[in-house]
Structure formats: C-alpha cells, structure tokens
Amino acid sequence: MLAGWDVAVEIRSPGSVFGADPAEAIVSLLGTWTIRLLLITLSISTVARIFKRPKIVTLRRTVGLWTFVYACIHFTAYFTLLAEFSISAWLEDFSERTYITAGMTALLLLIPLAVTSTRNWQRRLGLHWRKLHTLIYPAAMAALLHVLWAAKASFLDVFIYGLALAILFGERIVVRIRRRAGRGASSH
Amino acid sequence: MHVIGAAGLASSVPAAALHAAWMDSKGFAPAPPSEDTVTPRGYATSFNNFYEFGTDKNDPAELGSRLTTEPWNVEVAGLVGKPGTYGIEDLLAGVDLEERIYRLRCVEAWSMVIPWIGFPLKMLLERFNPLGSAKYVAFTTLYRPEEMPGQRSYFSSIKYPYVEGLRLDEAYHPLAIMAVGMYGQVLPNQNGAPLRLVVPWKYGFKSIKSIVRIELTETRPRTTWNLTASNEYGFYANVNPTVHHPRWSQGSERRLPSSLFNGNRKISTRMYNGYDEVAGLYAGMNLRLNY
Numbered sequence: 001m002l003a004g005w006d007v008a009v010e011i012r013s014p015g016s017v018f019g020a021d022p023a024e025a026i027v028s029l030l031g032t033w034t035i036r037l038l039l040i041t042l043s044i045s046t047v048a049r050i051f052k053r054p055k056i057v058t059l060r061r062t063v064g065l066w067t068f069v070y071a072c073i074h075f076t077a078y079f080t081l082l083a084e085f086s087i088s089a090w091l092e093d094f095s096e097r098t099y100i101t102a103g104m105t106a107l108l109l110l111i112p113l114a115v116t117s118t119r120n121w122q123r124r125l126g127l128h129w130r131k132l133h134t135l136i137y138p139a140a141m142a143a144l145l146h147v148l149w150a151a152k153a154s155f156l157d158v159f160i161y162g163l164a165l166a167i168l169f170g171e172r173i174v175v176r177i178r179r180r181a182g183r184g185a186s187s188h
Numbered sequence: 189m190h191v192i193g194a195a196g197l198a199s200s201v202p203a204a205a206l207h208a209a210w211m212d213s214k215g216f217a218p219a220p221p222s223e224d225t226v227t228p229r230g231y232a233t234s235f236n237n238f239y240e241f242g243t244d245k246n247d248p249a250e251l252g253s254r255l256t257t258e259p260w261n262v263e264v265a266g267l268v269g270k271p272g273t274y275g276i277e278d279l280l281a282g283v284d285l286e287e288r289i290y291r292l293r294c295v296e297a298w299s300m301v302i303p304w305i306g307f308p309l310k311m312l313l314e315r316f317n318p319l320g321s322a323k324y325v326a327f328t329t330l331y332r333p334e335e336m337p338g339q340r341s342y343f344s345s346i347k348y349p350y351v352e353g354l355r356l357d358e359a360y361h362p363l364a365i366m367a368v369g370m371y372g373q374v375l376p377n378q379n380g381a382p383l384r385l386v387v388p389w390k391y392g393f394k395s396i397k398s399i400v401r402i403e404l405t406e407t408r409p410r411t412t413w414n415l416t417a418s419n420e421y422g423f424y425a426n427v428n429p430t431v432h433h434p435r436w437s438q439g440s441e442r443r444l445p446s447s448l449f450n451g452n453r454k455i456s457t458r459m460y461n462g463y464d465e466v467a468g469l470y471a472g473m474n475l476r477l478n479y
Binding site: 019021022023089092096097099150159 | 234
C-alpha cells in the first residue's frame with residue numbers, strides 16, 4: 001500500500017523516490033515487506049498465546065493472504081522489471097543463483113496455503129488442514145535463506161529477521177513440550 | 189572513449205589541462221555506442237557503493253559529508269626508490285589533469301557513464317621510482333571509523349580498511365587513471381575524494397576510493413572482495429559477460445538511470461567493458477579461472 005503510493009510518485013517524476021535504479025529499489029522494498037508480513041503472520045498465534053487473546057488468531061488469515069499478495073507482487077516486479085519478461089533469464093536465475101532458488105521455493109510453498117485458506121477448504125481438509133499449513137515453517141526458512149544469500153556484506157536485516165524467526169519457532173517448541181508434559185502428567 | 193576539455197576545477201585542484209591530442213595519439217578512440225551518453229551528475233553522486241559509509245546506495249551521499257579530506261596524505265611504500273608520505277598537493281604538483289569519459293560497470297549488473305578528471309596512474313607510480321622487482325601495486329582506502337560509520341558496523345562481513353590491487357602492467361596501461369574530479373568539479377566524498385583509482389575495464393569495486401596508501405610488491409596483494417567471498421570475486425575482476433556470477437547475470441547490464449515504464453535500458457555487457465585495447469594484458473590466460 002505504501003509502496004503503491006511511492007510507485008505513483010515515481011511514475012510522475014522519475015528518480016524522485018527510488019533514485020537511479022528504481023527497478024531494483026522497488027523489487028527490494030516489496031521483498032522487505034513480504035518477509036516482514038510473513039513474520040507478522042507467524043507472530044499472531046504467539047501473541048495470542050502469550051497475552052491470552054485467542055480472538056486475534058482470526059486476523060491470521062487476512063495477514064497471511066496479504067503476505068501471499070506481497071510475495072506475488074515482489075515476484076512480478078522481479079519478473080517484469082529485472083528479468084524483463086524473459087523466461088530464460090528467470091530460469092538462469094532460478095538454477096544458478098541460490099538466493100533466487102530459495103525465494104522461488106518460499107513463494108511456491110505459500111501457494112497451497114493461500115489456496116486452502118478459505119473456510120470451505122478448512123472443512124474439506126479437516127485434520128489435514130493443520131498439517132498442510134505447517135508448510136509455513138519451511139516457507140519462512142526459505143524466505144530467510146533468500147534474504148541471507150542475497151545479502152552481500154551487510155547482515156543486520158538478516159540478523160533481525162533470523163532472531164525474530166528463532167523466537168517464534170522457539171515459542172512453538174516450548175508450547176509443544178509443555179503440552180506433551182501436561183498430557184503425560186494427566187495420564188498418570 | 190573520447191576526451192573533452194575539463195572545465196575549471198574548484199580551488200584545491202591545480203588547473204585542468206586538455207590532453208585530447210595525447211589520447212588520440214595513442215590510437216584508441218573507439219566511437220562509443222549511441223547509448224553511451226553521460227549519466228546525469230545527480231545520479232552518479234547519489235547512487236554509490238562506498239560501504240565505509242553504509243551499504244544502502246544513498247548512504248554515501250548522506251553520510252559522506254562527515255569525511256575530512258584536508259589534509260590528505262598518501263603513504264608510499266614497498267619496492268620503490270622514493271618511499272615516504274606525500275601530501276596530495278605534492279602528488280598533484282605539475283600534473284596535467286584531463287577529462288576521461290568512461291563506462292563504469294558495477295558487478296551488480298548496473299552501469300553508468302562518468303566524465304572523470306584525473307591523470308594516468310603510470311605517471312604517478314613512476315614518480316616513486318619503482319624497482320625492477322615490483323610486480324604488483326596495492327592500494328588501501330582510509331580507515332577512520334569516527335568519520336566512516338560503515339566501518340563501525342557489527343553486521344558487516346568486510347574487514348576494513350578496504351584494499352585493492354593491480355598487476356603492474358595493468359596499472360601502467362594508459363586507460364588506468366587516478367581521478368581527483370568528475371563532472372568538471374572535485375570528487376565528492378561519496379565518489380572517493382580526494383583521490384581514487386579508475387580502471388574502466390574491470391568491475392567497479394576494483395576502482396578503490398579515498399586512497400591513503402600505495403605499495404609496490406612482488407607478490408599478489410590481497411583484495412577486499414576476494415577476501416570477503418572468494419568464490420564470487422577474483423583478483424582480476426575484468427568485466428566478462430561469459431563468466432557467470434552467483435548473484436548477477438553478467439551477460440547484460442542496466443544502464444542507469446533506468447526508469448520504470450520507459451524500458452529498463454538493458455544493454456549487452458561487453459568483454460572488458462568494451463575496452464578491447466586491454467586484451468593483450470591477458471593473452472594466454474584462462475579468464476574463467478582468473479575471474
């Protein structure tokens with residue numbers, strides 16, 4: 001949304017917002033917001049558990065779908081502005097550049113999650129739905145690798161995203177261990 | 189390449205002189221292709237890779253003003269007859285400055301066309317009487333963390349100070365220059381003030397900025413990006429569209445400024461960045477291994 005406004009200004013007066021290389025700047029800005037949204041999506045259930053506000057989990061679908069929308073625009077911007085609609089350039093990037101491979105993997109993993117995000121699919125898949133949606137974890141790892149491998153020499157962003165992801169993963173592991181321990185205790 | 193008259197430089201640099209005749213007499217003046225129009229100055233001074241000031245492209249322009257460039261001394265060491273510390277005014281005394289319009293190809297697959305003001309590197313090196321045993325020249329950028337915030341970063345994989353180097357025959361090639369200005373003015377800090385290397389047939393990172401040390405050596409000097417990621421950046425770093433890079437396709441480049449919906453100005457990258465006259469330096473070398 002923010003990016004949309006900037007792009008509109010950029011089109012009116014080239015160079016004013018994104019500098020000498022607007023294509024690269026826009027692709028990278030969209031990517032930044034995609035991984036941030038992905039981390040926000042993952043943090044919703046954590047926040048709900050910690051602050052005992054189960055209702056906010058209903059936000060997860062909306063934010064998750066926005067993450068997917070941003071991932072798609074990020075890819076589209078890359079494909080149109082940087083690869084310039086060249087399938088062969090894209091395939092070369094995909095096969096030779098590990099950070100592109102990782103990014104594409106993350107995007108592909110998000111597709112089934114977006115498709116099955118409706119209540120209808122949730123009902124239809126039943127217990128499998130939960131299992132399917134654990135794909136968000138490998139997707140998040142792939143997205144983090146995408147940022148890590150794209151970084152040239154500056155690792156501050158990667159450090160922050162990695163730390164956030166580690167906290168979110170860690171919280172889930174703790175919850176799981178506690179749940180298991182609780183179950184074990186009650187059976188005795 | 190073509191050479192045009194340098195406009196008057198600001199006060200700290202001696203009067204610029206014209207050397208078009210000198211360049212023409214060397215016989216290499218391939219007419220630039222039509223896309224080689226000079227990049228507007230504003231882009232060349234606001235879109236920079238100078239990680240000493242930060243890794244964002246606009247960091248050097250925003251933070252570069254903190255750098256003090258006066259006084260500026262250059263330490264000359266190694267296999268030379270006249271080692272010592274030279275003030276920049278000594279190095280520039282009696283030097284005829286000329287304007288050189290060069291393509292600048294960044295390893296990140298973008299390029300610009302910059303009118304530099306400088307003088308052949310060979311002229312500078314010969315003043316120090318290199319010994320016969322010297323095979324390489326090593327350069328070092330200023331290390332001054334209090335004025336260069338990027339050097340204070342805990343999240344940088346680069347070890348400062350930045351170091352670069354050339355084989356001596358590369359350094360003696362007439363295309364290799366030391367620049368002190370651009371666009372008819374003294375170098376802005378973000379572009380490597382007050383003294384930088386320009387080697388137009390190599391990727392931009394070879395053209396080391398804000399030089400404080402020059403050493404002639406017998407063994408190949410270490411270079412910063414090679415130390416940081418040796419699988420990505422070699423010592424030679426000649427522009428070469430056939431040697432793929434794990435991050436960027438080197439077959440083409442985006443000539444900046446690009447604009448979003450006016451076409452991206454993607455052009456084919458040429459061997460040696462189009463400066464074929466340097467090919468003799470690498471005769472018989474496997475450029476795939478010596479990338």
